[in-house]
Amino acid sequence: MKNGKRVQERLREHGLKVTPQRKVILEVISKMKNHPTAEMIMQEIAQVEPDISTATVYKTLDMFAEKGLILRIKTDRDVMRYDPFINRHHHLYLDESDEIIDYEDEELNRLLEQYFRKKNIPGMVIEDYRVEIKAKKER
């Protein structure tokens, strides 16, 4: 029950009521890679607990994103995607395959952190930033 517990705590820490549905949803997406769509998430859920409704999944994902448990990912074509990995990281968008790959690099993070610390954008408070990298596979 290690996971179950962790999930429960994470919900509570983020000020969310703990319900069976939320536990399942958070547990499932936490294991998913590749920035799943709502549909992919629902498929996974169906294998654990088939009776969670579409509406609930959508509402819950929204709620999670709002509370910072997951990230909504920007796409320019696709349906919505979600990202259970909330550390600072960047995204490689592969147009050919619709993949979105996490890109982590300490050097890049440092570079940007330094840049944004000393740079001020007048009238703005910067809350977060992320590099979106358009790339294709080498062949």
Place this chain on the structure above:
Amino acid sequence: MKNGKRVQERLREHGLKVTPQRKVILEVISKMKNHPTAEMIMQEIAQVEPDISTATVYKTLDMFAEKGLILRIKTDRDVMRYDPFINRHHHLYLDESDEIIDYEDEELNRLLEQYFRKKNIPGMVIEDYRVEIKAKKER
């Protein structure tokens, strides 16, 4: 007819047939700021040439984006947005107001250019990159 001519050339340069609809659409979006939605674009178009159909606008915007005349902008909530400004620049996303503001800074561009020139991502060819900055207005 200065604009008309420029628009025509831009279409041709990008390998597109020149049609009256495309001329109007490109001319209109080239003047728009604030990363308009398809709807906003259609409203503007309606004032110049009311008989262009929705389908044509969507198809044309897609085509333009594919050929690199404009950018499709990633959003995580919103409808699709388009950006007629295709130089290297970054985006400030203001969640509170749904605004997306262009952010240009030579220093940031240099920093990233340097970084990506020396950094290799195995198996990947980097085609483009852009920083998405989440911010809010200072008050």
Place this chain on the structure above:
DNA sequence: GTGGCTGCAAAGCCTTTGCAGACAT
């Protein structure tokens, strides 16, 4: 001439909504 473009209307699809009943705290 002909391949590509346009317009119309309809379809498609993902996501949201409204509401009544159930549940967590």
Place this chain on the structure above:
DNA sequence: ATGTCTGCAAAGGCTTTGCAGCCAC
């Protein structure tokens, strides 16, 4: 006890599609 969450089904809204006729080249 009560404010919140869930599930259902239906609606909503943006975008795409199919197709016939038209146009740019």
